[in-house]
Amino acid sequence: MIIKLKSRIKPTEDEKKVIKAVKNIFKDAKVVVEDNQLIGEAEDIGRFKELLRSQAILDTARMVLEKGIVGNSTKFNINKQAAFAGLVNFDKDIHGGIFVKLIAEEDEDLMKLIKDIAPRTKNGRIIDEDEEEINAKN
Secondary structure, three states, X not given: OEEEEEEEOXXXXXXXXXXXXXXHHOOXXXXXXXXXXXEEEEOOOHHHHHHHHHOOOHHHHHHHHXXXXXXXXXXXXXXXXXXXXXXXXXXXXXXXXXXXXXXXXXXXXXXXXXXXXXXXXXXXXEOOHHHHHHHHXX
8 A cells, every 4th residue: 555645834834843743643654845745655554543543533534534435545634733743633624634645556455455444343342344244144
């Protein structure tokens, strides 16, 4: 999976803080800033997954990831201020947020990636979706 990142840096924002916000969520992000635009790429989704679980927002994340599907990718925004604090919030902030695009590579199945990142839950516990589907058919 390839993770593409973009964020406009407004004149009132500190460039270093925006970079820190991105790296708080995507630790291995390689970023460049040109013309008040941060552009980055990452491969490690681990911290993002960890935050979704610790914040107990897996169902919201799943909905956002599925809603953003276009072809072999999904796209969404996260709040810069929350990311700076080391949290995930799927609401754009007044500064425009951080645009995230998760791209499945040729040998990857996008829905399997989404299931891994944000599995469904029932009563606050992660469920095995494949097992649930089998039980529903029987």
